[in-house]
Amino acid sequence: MKNQTDLIVKIVAILLALIACGVIASNAPQPFSPSDPTPVPAVNVVLPPGTVVKTNGLPNAGEGSPAGGGAGAGAASGRGAAAPSGGGFSVQAGGRDGR
Secondary structure (H helix, E strand, O other): OHHHHHHHHHHHHHHHHHHHHHHHHHOOOOOOOOOOOOOOOOOOOOOOOOOOOOOOOOOOOOOOOOOOOOOHHHHHOOOOOOOOOOOOOOOOOOOOOOO
């Protein structure tokens, strides 16, 4: 009787192992394959006609433009690097809140 019980237990264990392997194999993760991207339409762009002007300097160079650098005339006259007068941000009346 003992051999018959051992045989039944072995057959049940083998069947459970085969079922578990089948479940694991069927639930394996599948690699993600993204869909093909939509093609970008090709448009022929016509550039406006233009001319190239070659110069020897920057525009408004030496004309006292207010967009100059930081060390400009103050350092050249011996006053050192002082803060520019009138530069920076300013607050004006009549802003968004009406004050």
